[in-house]
Amino acid sequence: MSLRTPLARVRGLGSAKEGVAHWWAQRVTAVALVPLTLWFVISLLFMTHADHETLQAWIAQPLVTVLLVAFLFSLFYHAILGMQVVIEDYVHQEGTKFVSLLVMKFLLILLGGFAIIAVLRIAFGG
Amino acid sequence: MATNARPLSPHLQIYKPQLTSVLSILHRATGVFLTIGTLLLAYWLVAAASGPEAFEHAQGIIGSMLGQLLLFLWTLALFYHFCNGIRHLVWDAGYGLDIESVYRSGRYVLWVPVVLTLICWIIAA
Numbered sequence: 001m002s003l004r005t006p007l008a009r010v011r012g013l014g015s016a017k018e019g020v021a022h023w024w025a026q027r028v029t030a031v032a033l034v035p036l037t038l039w040f041v042i043s044l045l046f047m048t049h050a051d052h053e054t055l056q057a058w059i060a061q062p063l064v065t066v067l068l069v070a071f072l073f074s075l076f077y078h079a080i081l082g083m084q085v086v087i088e089d090y091v092h093q094e095g096t097k098f099v100s101l102l103v104m105k106f107l108l109i110l111l112g113g114f115a116i117i118a119v120l121r122i123a124f125g126g
Numbered sequence: 127m128a129t130n131a132r133p134l135s136p137h138l139q140i141y142k143p144q145l146t147s148v149l150s151i152l153h154r155a156t157g158v159f160l161t162i163g164t165l166l167l168a169y170w171l172v173a174a175a176s177g178p179e180a181f182e183h184a185q186g187i188i189g190s191m192l193g194q195l196l197l198f199l200w201t202l203a204l205f206y207h208f209c210n211g212i213r214h215l216v217w218d219a220g221y222g223l224d225i226e227s228v229y230r231s232g233r234y235v236l237w238v239p240v241v242l243t244l245i246c247w248i249i250a251a
């Protein structure tokens with residue numbers, strides 16, 4: 001008889017030895033994205049005819065800056081997790097899969113970095 | 127590799143398309159399409175941070191025929207992924223998993239995203 005709890009036994013299992021971490025992160029980012037996406041889309045609706053100065057002033061508001069960074073972080077994190085599953089499902093050759101995953105993650109982290117830095121630059125008046 | 131010679135389980139083309147499977151595939155397809163859309167989002171924000179000329183240029187691209195068509199499709203994809211994503215979260219919470227509920231929520235995500243997209247584009251016009 002083992003004294004280990006069922007939870008301790010399943011922790012860290014699965015082919016990637018990470019248990020349900022990936023699945024859970026996908027859900028957590030999804031839940032975060034529900035209000036953030038709604039807020040972002042509604043805000044953009046009122047920005048469609050805004051000029052450059054109005055948009056910059058909007059982004060520079062502290063609450064907007066924080067929400068935008070939270071939105072972009074969750075969005076790119078969620079996208080990376082999703083694209084990872086798609087690549088793992090359809091790319092079967094090990095080498096190609098490894099390289100595809102690496103390139104996809106690098107590209108999306110760079111892109112997300114660009115987007116977040118752009119918001120911060122406007123916020124801090126760079 | 128030896129594993130590659132194994133027979134594969136019946137795949138997409140074997141089965142008759144059903145609402146459930148089509149919506150599931152659509153969720154993944156819109157997810158990939160939206161990931162491509164982050165290119166435009168990042169470009170737009172970087173342009174806004176770079177200055178008035180760069181921003182004007184970005185607005186011009188988005189305002190073009192192709193830009194508007196893509197933006198419309200991205201709006202539709204976003205609302206679909208959003209609605210069906212909530213459907214998935216409800217399932218994850220353990221609700222609505224019987225066949226009848228799955229089909230009922232499935233029919234909702236067919237038309238709700240279309241209505242939301244049209245509302246957005248009418249407001250923005």
